[in-house]
Amino acid sequence: MSNATPVALPWHRREDTWAIFISLGIVLAVTAAFFLGATRIASTTALSFPTWSGATAAKVASTFRDNPAAPLALFAVFLAAFTAAASVIGWNVAKYAAGFALLFVFSVTVTVLGSNALLKQWQLETPLLALVVGMLLGNLARLPDWFQSALRTEFYVKVGIVLMGATLPFTIILQAGPLAILQATIVAVTTFVVIHLAATRLLGLDPRLGATLGAGGSICGVSAAIAIGAACRAEKSHVSVAISMVILWAVAMIFVLPFGARQLGLAPGVAGAWIGTSEFADAAGFAAAATIGDERAIKTFTLMKVVGRDMFVGIWALVVAFLAVTRWDGKANGEAERVDAGEIWRRFPKFILGFLVASVFVTVVLTSVDSRIGTRYSTEAIGPLKTLRGWAFTWTFLSIGFTTRFRELTRFGWRPFAAFAVGVLVNVPLGYWLSTSVFASYWLAVK
Amino acid sequence: MVEHLTRVIVGRNAPRSGDLVRALASLGFAIREEPHRMVADSSTVEAREAKARLRSLGFGDRDYQLLVEFVRRWGVM
Numbered sequence: 001m002s003n004a005t006p007v008a009l010p011w012h013r014r015e016d017t018w019a020i021f022i023s024l025g026i027v028l029a030v031t032a033a034f035f036l037g038a039t040r041i042a043s044t045t046a047l048s049f050p051t052w053s054g055a056t057a058a059k060v061a062s063t064f065r066d067n068p069a070a071p072l073a074l075f076a077v078f079l080a081a082f083t084a085a086a087s088v089i090g091w092n093v094a095k096y097a098a099g100f101a102l103l104f105v106f107s108v109t110v111t112v113l114g115s116n117a118l119l120k121q122w123q124l125e126t127p128l129l130a131l132v133v134g135m136l137l138g139n140l141a142r143l144p145d146w147f148q149s150a151l152r153t154e155f156y157v158k159v160g161i162v163l164m165g166a167t168l169p170f171t172i173i174l175q176a177g178p179l180a181i182l183q184a185t186i187v188a189v190t191t192f193v194v195i196h197l198a199a200t201r202l203l204g205l206d207p208r209l210g211a212t213l214g215a216g217g218s219i220c221g222v223s224a225a226i227a228i229g230a231a232c233r234a235e236k237s238h239v240s241v242a243i244s245m246v247i248l249w250a251v252a253m254i255f256v257l258p259f260g261a262r263q264l265g266l267a268p269g270v271a272g273a274w275i276g277t278s279e280f281a282d283a284a285g286f287a288a289a290a291t292i293g294d295e296r297a298i299k300t301f302t303l304m305k306v307v308g309r310d311m312f313v314g315i316w317a318l319v320v321a322f323l324a325v326t327r328w329d330g331k332a333n334g335e336a337e338r339v340d341a342g343e344i345w346r347r348f349p350k351f352i353l354g355f356l357v358a359s360v361f362v363t364v365v366l367t368s369v370d371s372r373i374g375t376r377y378s379t380e381a382i383g384p385l386k387t388l389r390g391w392a393f394t395w396t397f398l399s400i401g402f403t404t405r406f407r408e409l410t411r412f413g414w415r416p417f418a419a420f421a422v423g424v425l426v427n428v429p430l431g432y433w434l435s436t437s438v439f440a441s442y443w444l445a446v447k
Numbered sequence: 448m449v450e451h452l453t454r455v456i457v458g459r460n461a462p463r464s465g466d467l468v469r470a471l472a473s474l475g476f477a478i479r480e481e482p483h484r485m486v487a488d489s490s491t492v493e494a495r496e497a498k499a500r501l502r503s504l505g506f507g508d509r510d511y512q513l514l515v516e517f518v519r520r521w522g523v524m
Contacts, residue, residue: 153524222524226449230515233494239517240448247524283524325508329498337508400524 009089015155018085020354023162025081026388027358031365034381045073046384047108047391053117060112074391075104085155092149099150106133107394120293123262126390127290127397131254134401143402153399157283158351160392164302165358166385169366172299172446173359177307179442180276183434184308187277190430191218192316195423202422203415207328208234209241211320213416216246217423220310220349221281227347231317232324244409245420250284251404257428258291270435272297273443276304277431287397295386300443311352314344449517453494455487455501456512467511470504471497 011017030042047070052059064071079100086096110133113119114126124132137143192214199210208229215228225242228234257278261271272289275297279285282305289301318341325337362382366374435443455471457464468485472478474497476487489497494515501511 154519222519226517226519230517233498233513233515235493235495236449236451236517239451243448243519250524281524329495329508335507335509337513340512403524 013089014350015085015089015152016158016350016354018089019155019158019162019351020357022081022085023159023166024354024358024361026077026163027166027361027385030381030385031361031377034377039380042381042384044070045077046387047071047074048387049112049115051115051117051120060115071108074388075101078104078391082155095146095149099147102147103150103395103398106130106398107391110398111391111394123258123291125291125293126394127287128255130394130397131251131287131401134398135404136401138402138404139406148402151399151402153283153396153403156392156396156399157286158354160286160389160396161282161302161306162351162354162358163385163389163392164298164306165355166362167382167389168299168302168359170356170359170363173303173307173356176300176303176442176446179439180273180303180308181312183273183277183439184304185312186434187427187431188218188309188312188316191423191427194426195419198422199416199419203419205415205419206234206238208232208324209238209416210419211323212238212242213245213419214423215313215316215320216242217249217280217420217427219313219316220305221246221250221284223282223310223349224313224316227313227317228320231321231343231347232328241412241416244412245416246280247404248409249420249424250280251400253279253428254284254288254291257288260432261292264436266436267444268292268294268297269300269443269446270440272300272302273304273439274431274435276301276308277435278428279305282306282310283396283400286393287400290390290393290397296446300446303446306352306355310349314346314348317347318343448520450520451490451493451518452516453489453492453497454514454516455497456514457485457487457510459483459485461510463506463510467501467506470501470506474500 033039033041044067047067049063050059079097082100083093083097087093107130110130111126114124114129119125119129195214195217196207196210199205199213200207205213211232212225212229212234216222216225218224219228222243225239225246229239229242257275258271261274266274271292275285275288275292279288285301285305286298289297292298318339321343322339325339329336366377369377455476457467457471461467464485468478468487471487474489474492476489476492476497478485478487480486494513498508498513502508
């Protein structure tokens with residue numbers, strides 16, 4: 001057993017499992033507090049800051065003065081949950097806890113600064129500020145190991161996505177889901193085919209590298225590159241190149257897509273759908289959608305990215321695995337390997353189950369109480385959940401910034417870059433056209 | 448940017464299963480026994496390399512099941 005890595009972790013040691021436990025636990029706790037008349041617990045933990053300017057800087061001080069327990073409560077709740085996860089997953093708990101404490105301080109700082117009216121006017125709200133601060137420090141300074149151990153981008157974004165489920169009624173998912181799947185499928189199939197053809201026919205790259213690049217550019221970014229790379233037995237170097245491509249373009253799109261949406265005067269729902277169609281990674285996409293500064297953009301982004309694209313990575317994996325064993329690998333003794341339909345479940349991103357359960361749970365609660373209580377539940381329970389979701393995303397954005405090392409992302413040949421760039425040239429305009437023309441009325445209707 | 452695991456699963460009743468497991472062990476795979484199958488894991492041998500070596504030793508693609516897992520290293524988005 002000496003050379004086996006702990007790659008195939010059991011279910012209870014996976015990030016997805018803990019993201020689901022933590023987020024659903026929070027949703028249940030906030031709901032229980034509401035029905036037990038203890039909503040103050042939730043509102044105390046959900047720390048938020050008003051917009052302030054130079055003349056009204058006292059507002060920030062009064063937030064701390066009026067609710068001095070809020071930062072400590074927020075920190076304590078997530079520290080306890082995350083360190084419990086860390087101990088079971090197998091991270092170094094002491095280093096993780098110390099690192100998270102510093103990450104928390106950064107997150108409070110960028111949130112206070114991101115609430116400044118002038119910075120908001122310059123479009124430097126919390127998501128972009130977190131990215132910029134993280135990128136500057138991550139690329140210019142050497143970060144201590146104990147801090148780096150807390151930069152868990154994927155873990156935080158999964159926590160945020162499951163909490164997102166609690167703020168997105170299941171009725172909206174049912175109404176807009178099929179449309180999101182249709183739009184996502186059009187773009188994903190087109191982009192995948194374009195990148196794969198460019199990589200293999202134009203640039204002479206290995207078909208497995210072409211498939212891994214295509215998956216990263218069309219389905220769900222790094223997760224797709226990993227899942228499809230594994231399904232087609234790509235080489236480790238193929239997957240690393242595809243990941244570099246995804247990160248480079250995803251980070252660029254965090255700035256480009258919201259800027260483009262503003263310049264083109266897109267409505268928030270339409271902008272979110274475009275970002276959901278054309279961004280390359282969940283974490284980066286949430287940063288871009290949050291930059292629009294409107295809840296509708298986050299909702300339509302989530303519908304497009306999580307419901308329309310992420311859910312189908314398992315099916316893509318099965319198709320690509322079949323292509324690999326029948327077309328790319330050749331056959332031994334006239335027989336190709338068997339492709340196991342279990343591939344669909346194996347590659348399915350499990351945190352999406354938590355997202356759906358959270359959405360169904362909150363929808364059932366809202367439909368089983370009278371409208372007066374429902375309105376209060378939306379304000380006193382879903383409101384704090386939105387704020388807590390915002391904190392999970394702020395840790396995500398900071399982690400993206402701190403871990404994006406541009407020097408490490410440029411170690412690849414020009415051909416993978418060119419193949420991916422061709423995909424971007426198709427993906428972005430096609431996503432724009434579908435979101436603003438073909439399906440615009442649906443995205444505008446999402447409230 | 449990723450760690451990888453190549454896993455070869457051999458049914459206990461598969462033809463030449465003993466030879467196959469010995470071949471995998473000689474390639475550096477770590478072998479463990481499960482009730483109805485043998486599981487061989489390696490984080491150094493890549494899947495295509497394993498498949499090519501097994502073919503060169505005369506094993507068919509359907510004599511075993513090949514799985515690959517990649518896991519992103521710390522911090523990758």
